[in-house]
Amino acid sequence: MASSSFIRKMFETGNALKAEHGAGNVFDFSLGNPSAPPPKAFEETLRRLAAEDYPGKYKYMPNAGYPDVREALASWITGEYGVDFPAGRVLMTCGAGGALNAALKTILNPGDRVMVSAPLFMEYRFYAQNHGGDLTVVDSLEGFEFDFGAIEKGITRDTAVFLVNSPNNPSGKVYSMASLERLADILDRKSREFGRRIYLLSDEPYRRIVYDGIKVPSVFQAYPHSLIATSFSKELSIPGERIGWLAVHPQAEDAQALFDGAVLCNRILGYVNAPGLMQKAVASVLDEQVDMTEYQRNRDILCRGLKEIGYDFHAPEGTFYLFPKAPGGDDLKIVDALLQHRVLVVPGRGFGSPGFFRIAFCVDTDTVSRSLSYFKAAFDEVTAS
Ligand SMILES: Cc1ncc(COP(=O)(O)O)c(C=O)c1O
Missing domain, CATH: 3.40.640.10 (Type I PLP-dependent aspartate aminotransferase-like (Major domain))
Incomplete structure (x- = not known):
């Protein structure tokens, strides 16, 4: 249980934040739960x-x-x-x-x-x-x-x-x-x-x-x-x-x-x-799959926005995850800075890669767009310190 605690901690923190501030004011990018509806x-x-x-x-x-x-x-x-x-x-x-x-x-x-x-x-x-x-x-x-x-x-x-x-x-x-x-x-x-x-x-x-x-x-x-x-x-x-x-x-x-x-x-x-x-x-329905429109849009908005801010990452070729380098090098620090702005992401050390963090963008596009100013605030904070 101790070694699976990163996602669990984010999950619990996210629930507490949502109860306090309302779900619409929390930017939860912690879980890989698909957001696209199943094909008709x-x-x-x-x-x-x-x-x-x-x-x-x-x-x-x-x-x-x-x-x-x-x-x-x-x-x-x-x-x-x-x-x-x-x-x-x-x-x-x-x-x-x-x-x-x-x-x-x-x-x-x-x-x-x-x-x-x-x-x-x-x-x-x-x-x-x-x-x-x-x-x-x-x-x-x-x-x-x-x-x-x-x-x-x-x-x-x-x-x-x-x-x-x-x-x-x-x-x-x-x-x-x-x-x-x-x-x-x-x-x-x-x-x-x-x-x-x-x-x-x-x-x-x-x-x-x-x-x-x-x-x-x-x-x-x-x-x-x-x-x-x-x-x-x-x-x-x-x-x-x-x-x-x-x-x-x-x-x-x-x-x-x-x-x-x-x-x-x-x-x-x-x-x-x-x-x-x-x-x-x-x-x-072996030839069916989910509509990729929203994932593609989210990925493009995030990639453009984070690049402008100064985050360093490789654009994902697949999945609904983005895995940038932690600005300043410390994944716990950027995760914590984002958390202060109610943005939930997962530190890379949970995936065997400290120094990175994961953003799961299987969320609605509005959440992605509204989160960018907070990604900027957290970036500025960790790079200034
Ligand atoms: C890389 C990877 N493998 C396996 C799984 C497990 O998937 P399933 O729901 O099909 O068991 C997941 C789920 O997130 C995953 O990300």
């Missing part, structure tokens, strides 16, 4: 399914999920990731979190390491520790690029998994195909050196939350020994519904055992299977 087609599908009487409705199904749902998803994955993907390699899960836990429980032996490049989604350490492993965090270079030298040096015979998150929470970075291929080359070389296969686990719930027409490269094309963990939480704005999937590359070493293990782990972790009605619903 999703809600229409839910209504249709609720009225329909299909076989097995509300019952347990095979732990991997409904066969027709997995068929539909496998054909979508084939198109999206550019590999011939069979239904027998995709497991329906309780969100990306459920997929990551099923994958890590399957792969990790006690004492194994999961390597990840900072900054990172803070739940990863807990997920690795859930299954007897732990994280090895490697710093990134300017622009959040992988530090390939440090990655190569940091891999040991205990490294079982490299976990990549693109688009990245909190930096908004999308790793290029060239970067993924260079990473794959290192993983392959190190796997041979240590005589054990290092898997690439790709966490990509923001895959379609991208800007300026960018397309996230396919890890399946970069490295055959890869797994994809993802969800519909952000792309359809339904994080409360806990629906996602885990896909094992059909050419991965021990692909059958990996997949069978993940199905068993999905069951014995207590998930049993992913929510049935949601499986059917998402399978009908």
Whole structure:
């Protein structure tokens, strides 16, 4: 509990501030709760399914999920990731979190390491520790690029998994195909050196939350020994519904055992299977996604405004997060200065990157526009001191 306290502290502080000043006077950029409404087609599908009487409705199904749902998803994955993907390699899960836990429980032996490049989604350490492993965090270079030298040096015979998150929470970075291929080359070389296969686990719930027409490269094309963990939480704005999937590359070493293990782990972790009605619903709307207009507008207003003030950052290529450098270098100081103006953000040290802070701009545009003068006031205060 102590090590997950940054977001919790912001959450509690935010609630107290809202009670005191009214919600409209608090600029809460602390949580990654999607603000775009789900696509209309999703809600229409839910209504249709609720009225329909299909076989097995509300019952347990095979732990991997409904066969027709997995068929539909496998054909979508084939198109999206550019590999011939069979239904027998995709497991329906309780969100990306459920997929990551099923994958890590399957792969990790006690004492194994999961390597990840900072900054990172803070739940990863807990997920690795859930299954007897732990994280090895490697710093990134300017622009959040992988530090390939440090990655190569940091891999040991205990490294079982490299976990990549693109688009990245909190930096908004999308790793290029060239970067993924260079990473794959290192993983392959190190796997041979240590005589054990290092898997690439790709966490990509923001895959379609991208800007300026960018397309996230396919890890399946970069490295055959890869797994994809993802969800519909952000792309359809339904994080409360806990629906996602885990896909094992059909050419991965021990692909059958990996997949069978993940199905068993999905069951014995207590998930049993992913929510049935949601499986059917998402399978009908695989090509749908949330309207990006507001996220794009918020990102553009924030980028323009913060740049004018003097903040130093890389414009996010995806997600709804911006991860600027803390002016003056101290993330706690800028977070505190912003808090004095009722602006809530999260210090970068919570993401393994002290010296930065995260702004979650999945809020209404008015909140973004009205917050800029406070971002300026806080900037002036910390740089003057
Ligand atoms: C990088 C990342 N991975 C995984 C998750 C978990 O997502 P889900 O709701 O699909 O479990 C989140 C949620 O915010 C996230 O930001």
